[in-house]
Amino acid sequence: MERLCELCGKPIPPERLDALPKTRRCVDCARENGSDIDTKRADIGMDLDTYRDLLRAVRS
Ligand SMILES: [Zn+2]
Numbered sequence: 001m002e003r004l005c006e007l008c009g010k011p012i013p014p015e016r017l018d019a020l021p022k023t024r025r026c027v028d029c030a031r032e033n034g035s036d037i038d039t040k041r042a043d044i045g046m047d048l049d050t051y052r053d054l055l056r057a058v059r060s
Contacts (some may be wrong), residue, residue, distance in 0.1 A: 005029055006036075019052055 003012045005026040012026050025036050030049050 007033060016052075020048065 001017075003017060003024070004010065005012055006024040007029040008026060010026055012023065016023060016027060020035075023030070023036055025033070027049060030036070035047060035049055
């Protein structure tokens, strides 16, 4: 299932939709304009997109 970013119209990567099923913004737009999903921020103490980047960096 493909979803397009509400801001730039580009497809949102499937791995992002896996992590954030309700997001309507791609990574770039979320970073520049703020994520539309912030419910988890309190749990992990940082922006969820930053957290995902961190996880990816650790794995690679
Ligand atoms: Zn976008």
